[in-house]
Amino acid sequence: MSEPVKVAVWDVPIRLFHWLLVGLIGFSFYAVKSGHVVWHIYSGLAILSLLIFRLLWGLVGSSTARFATFVAGPERVLGYLRDKSSWAAAGHSPLGALSVLALLGALLVQVGLGLFAVDEDGLNEGPLAHFISVDKADLMRGIHGAWFFVVAALIVLHVGAIVYYRLFQKQKLTKAMITGRKALEPGVAPMRPGKWWVAVICLIAGIAVTRWIIAGVPPFGG
Amino acid sequence: MRKTIVAAAAVIALVACSKQNQTRVSAPAPASATVSGAKAKSVMHERSDGMKKVGKAMKILGAQIKSGAPDMTAVKAAAAAMDGLARKSSAWFPAGTGPDAGKTRAKAEIWLKPQDFAAKVKGFQTAAANFNAAAQTGNAATATASLGELGKSCKACHDNYRSDEHR
Numbered sequence: 048m049s050e051p052v053k054v055a056v057w058d059v060p061i062r063l064f065h066w067l068l069v070g071l072i073g074f075s076f077y078a079v080k081s082g083h084v085v086w087h088i089y090s091g092l093a094i095l096s097l098l099i100f101r102l103l104w105g106l107v108g109s110s111t112a113r114f115a116t117f118v119a120g121p122e123r124v125l126g127y128l129r130d131k132s133s134w135a136a137a138g139h140s141p142l143g144a145l146s147v148l149a150l151l152g153a154l155l156v157q158v159g160l161g162l163f164a165v166d167e168d169g170l171n172e173g174p175l176a177h178f179i180s181v182d183k184a185d186l187m188r189g190i191h192g193a194w195f196f197v198v199a200a201l202i203v204l205h206v207g208a209i210v211y212y213r214l215f216q217k218q219k220l221t222k223a224m225i226t227g228r229k230a231l232e233p234g235v236a237p238m239r240p241g242k243w244w245v246a247v248i249c250l251i252a253g254i255a256v257t258r259w260i261i262a263g264v265p266p267f268g269g
Numbered sequence: 270m271r272k273t274i275v276a277a278a279a280v281i282a283l284v285a286c287s288k289q290n291q292t293r294v295s296a297p298a299p300a301s302a303t304v305s306g307a308k309a310k311s312v313m314h315e316r317s318d319g320m321k322k323v324g325k326a327m328k329i330l331g332a333q334i335k336s337g338a339p340d341m342t343a344v345k346a347a348a349a350a351m352d353g354l355a356r357k358s359s360a361w362f363p364a365g366t367g368p369d370a371g372k373t374r375a376k377a378e379i380w381l382k383p384q385d386f387a388a389k390v391k392g393f394q395t396a397a398a399n400f401n402a403a404a405q406t407g408n409a410a411t412a413t414a415s416l417g418e419l420g421k422s423c424k425a426c427h428d429n430y431r432s433d434e435h436r
């Protein structure tokens with residue numbers, strides 16, 4: 048076995064997305080627990096823009112960002128679990144891919160429920176809450192709050208896996224998500240970067256869709 | 270950190286308490302006498318029930334106003350209900366219905382700063398009456414303009430005198 052070489056694995060948009068998401072999830076939680084529901088809603092809407100950006104970048108972005116590259120079926124996941132050396136590529140491992148999908152999906156549900164939720168006192172609500180009855184919007188808040196346990200559990204699993212890889216597999220995954228580079232076996236193809244202006248378009252699309260939702264999804268709403 | 274905050278809060282509460290004890294002599298007699306036992310329980314129940322109704326009225330108002338095209342019949346009904354509840358709310362906080370008396374989110378500070386608290390109740394009653402008057406005109410723009418003040422009156426009280434939902 049020859050010496051591993053450091054190659055690019057995560058592009059700038061992915062890294063920015065990742066750390067902004069971490070910050071905003073933390074902030075959302077802090078804001079709602081300290082009674083700043085307005086900040087909470089703005090922060091949640093920012094998360095929504097980021098999620099839409101990520102879905103689009105997953106279609107047209109850098110190779111390691113694309114769902115088509117990293118999403119693996121059960122066979123590949125099991126194969127990877129049996130023999131970790133069966134997989135060597137830049138980007139998410141077949142198991143990591145599951146974690147990514149679960150987190151993105153759970154966050155979409157979290158934000159989606161929040162859009163319809165009204166706060167306890169009726170002072171602030173998600174931009175789509177007035178489309179449903181007051182009682183349903185109350186229920187949405189309840190489910191939205193309870194769903195956070197699912198998100199939190201996935202985050203714990205995600206961080207736990209990273210700690211495991213650090214301790215037992217000697218892989219510095221966090222550092223890779225900061226610097227964008229990781230030591231891989233020679234010969235493994237590095238990330239094929241996407242175009243920066245495509246990333247900008249994805250972000251603009253994410254913000255635009257969010258603004259459309261804030262406006263009450265015209266012309267369907269009002 | 271937490272301990273420091275708790276300790277600081279306790280000190281502040283003590284200081285506030287001693288100040289109030291000095292002023293209470295000259296303060297006007299409290300609106301309602303101290304209650305206990307079953308009477309306290311029933312007031313606390315009525316209070317929680319009342320606040321739930323206040324919350325429901327507020328949500329109806331918020332949903333209507335924010336829909337952009339409010340159903341003014343629903344707005345008028347909720348505004349009148351809110352006004353009625355606000356008037357009743359002065360009777361919801363007799364001494365003896367604090368956290369020592371049972372499960373409640375009403376903070377002990379309510380009875381440590383009776384004058385400030387009474388001002389919050391008054392602010393709520395004024396805002397609810399003004400909003401009701403605006404709503405009964407049937408003009409959506411007029412009603413919309415005075416909903417904000419009503420909302421602020423809830424927050425002004427809750428921020429200081431209501432504890433968190435999950436404890």
Ligand code: HEM
Pocket residue numbers: 072075076079084087088090091092094095154157158159160161162163164165166167168171172173174188189191192193195198434
């Ligand atoms: C990933 C992003 C989000 C997270 C992690 C999150 C988390 C939470 C949590 C933990 C609560 C407390 C629930 C409770 O106390 O029962 C909450 C409440 C709430 N959230 Fe979110 N939320 C997010 C996004 C959103 C979005 C996008 C909106 C709306 C646009 C929203 C609107 C609300 C509302 C209205 C409440 C009720 C606040 C109250 O009871 O006073 N949330 N959220």
